[in-house]
Amino acid sequence: MSxxxxxxxxLSQARQKQGLEKTPxxxxxxALPGGAWRIGLRAGTEVVSALIAGGGLGWLLDWWxxxxxxxxxxxFVVGGxxxxxxxxxxxxxxxxxx
Amino acid sequence: xxxxxxxxxxxxxxxxxxxxxxxxxxVNFTQSxxxxxxxxxxxxxxxxxxxxxxxxxxGRLQAMSEMFYEFLENLVTGxxxxxxxxxxxxxxxxxxxxxxxxxxxxxxxxxxxxSHIAVTFALAALVFIxxxxxxxxxxxxxxxxxxxxxxxxxxxxxxxxxxxxxxxLSRPISLSVRLFANMVAxxxxxxxxATFVVLLGGLGVVGPVMAVLPLSVNVLLIGFELLxxxxxxxxxxxxxxxxxxDAVHLH
Numbered sequence: 283m284s285x286x287x288x289x290x291x292x293l294s295q296a297r298q299k300q301g302l303e304k305t306p307x308x309x310x311x312x313a314l315p316g317g318a319w320r321i322g323l324r325a326g327t328e329v330v331s332a333l334i335a336g337g338g339l340g341w342l343l344d345w346w347x348x349x350x351x352x353x354x355x356x357x358f359v360v361g362g363x364x365x366x367x368x369x370x371x372x373x374x375x376x377x378x379x380x
Numbered sequence: 381x382x383x384x385x386x387x388x389x390x391x392x393x394x395x396x397x398x399x400x401x402x403x404x405x406x407v408n409f410t411q412s413x414x415x416x417x418x419x420x421x422x423x424x425x426x427x428x429x430x431x432x433x434x435x436x437x438x439g440r441l442q443a444m445s446e447m448f449y450e451f452l453e454n455l456v457t458g459x460x461x462x463x464x465x466x467x468x469x470x471x472x473x474x475x476x477x478x479x480x481x482x483x484x485x486x487x488x489x490x491x492x493x494x495s496h497i498a499v500t501f502a503l504a505a506l507v508f509i510x511x512x513x514x515x516x517x518x519x520x521x522x523x524x525x526x527x528x529x530x531x532x533x534x535x536x537x538x539x540x541x542x543x544x545x546x547x548x549l550s551r552p553i554s555l556s557v558r559l560f561a562n563m564v565a566x567x568x569x570x571x572x573x574a575t576f577v578v579l580l581g582g583l584g585v586v587g588p589v590m591a592v593l594p595l596s597v598n599v600l601l602i603g604f605e606l607l608x609x610x611x612x613x614x615x616x617x618x619x620x621x622x623x624x625x626d627a628v629h630l631h
Contacts, residue, residue, distance in 0.1 A: 299457075324558070331554035336546040357546065363539075364547035368554070 325372060329365035336361015390571040394495055394564070412493045419480040419493075448476070452617065459621035460628055467624050470510060474503065475617040482563060482609030486602065494612075495563040497556060504552035507620050515627035526630055555619055562612050566605045573598045 340357025344350050398405040399414040430445030438446055452472045456464045478494060485492025493499050515523045527544040528537055576594035580587045 327554045327558050327561070328550070331557055332547060332550040334553050335550035339546060339549060357542070360542045361546050361550075363543045364550060367543055367547050368550065 321372070325369045328368035328372060329362075332365035332368050333358065333361040336364060388572055388575045390568045390575070393491075393567060393571055411491045412496065412499070415481070415484060415491050415493050416477075416499075419477060419484055422484070423476045423480055448472075455614075455618060456621050456624075459618065460625045463628050464621065464624060467514070467621075471617050471620050471624070474507070474620060475613050478503070478559065478616050479610065479613035482613060483606070485563070485567070486605055486609060492563050492567060494559055495567060497560045500556040500560040501552065503559075503616075504556035507555065507623065508552040511620075511623040511627040514624065515630060518628060519630050523630065526626075551623060555616065559612050559616055562608055566601075566608055570598060570601055570605065573601065 336357045336359075337354060340354040340360075343353045343357070347353065396410040396412055399409055399411045404410070404414075426441065427445050427448075430441040433439060433442055435442060449472070452475055453468060456468045456471050460467065481492065481494040481499075484490050485494065512523075515526070527541050527548070529540070532540060573594045577591045577598070580591035580594065583590070
């Protein structure tokens with residue numbers, strides 16, 4: 283009898299995992315690995331890449347419009363803000379239907 | 381090679397050379413391309429041979445391919461949800477390509493194609509284009525609402541929109557730089573300590589005894605690099621799934 287119950291339990295677990303039955307609460311499987319160094323390096327890459335993206339976008343717009351330093355400077359600052367935003371999202375993921 | 385001229389030459393390992401002799405030189409086929417081809421062949425072979433027996437009790441290869449499958453399946457459904465299943469082949473292929481590139485690159489005489497920003501950025505650009513395409517296909521023009529959160533005051537739009545756009549554009553850069561930098565750093569470290577072994581080994585009587593130290597460091601480093609190889613492939617796959625989650629759910 284207990285073997286039968288065990289089978290039912292495992293079957294329903296497997297069906298939940300495959301999305302055939304509604305789960306009571308969704309599990310966010312596989313979060314990013316922790317560790318102080320790892321998070322620090324990730325935050326660093328986020329800031330640097332946002333600066334590169336911002337500066338690059340500004341430089342491209344300048345190249346297109348022929349207004350060299352100005353848009354580059356503006357978008358470099360915007361890139362810095364985007365870097366801070368990236369780090370904020372890294373620490374504090376967006377809430378929502380997850 | 382490593383210790384020619386008694387200097388540390390850690391970067392020459394990343395230089396591209398032509399593979400397959402004059403034929404490869406004629407079409408610019410480099411050893412990097414050859415290793416990509418090798419990785420693809422190994423991946424297909426492992427998966428095809430792994431699932432061929434279709435045994436109820438899996439053998440070693442089948443257990444390995446099932447492990448890869450289940451690991452990635454959990455990752456994708458965990459991050460994207462059950463709508464994410466249709467993107468599983470994409471994430472799986474990316475993960476396997478990056479993982480086998482990292483691991484094959486640790487073998488002696490092998491080349492790590494993931495240590496070139498051109499390769500990793502091409503992969504990240506592919507992820508960027510696919511996720512943007514998915515978001516546009518699923519949500520149409522509502523996708524552009526992603527760049528301006530609902531409820532924010534309208535006069536803030538000139539500040540918020542550029543920042544959000546730049547933040548979105550920085551994704552492929554951070555994705556590619558992370559993988560590239562990790563692989564380059566690991567291989568430079570390995571090469572530097574390997575050069576110490578060779579240099580110390582030529583230092584008379586005491587040298588070879590001292591050389592044991594960098595050698596043991598390198599033994600530890602190889603283990604660590606194996607971990608990094610797996611971890612970076614994992615990070616690449618999980619960030620791809622997080623971006624797919626944003627593309628599918630859009631909030």
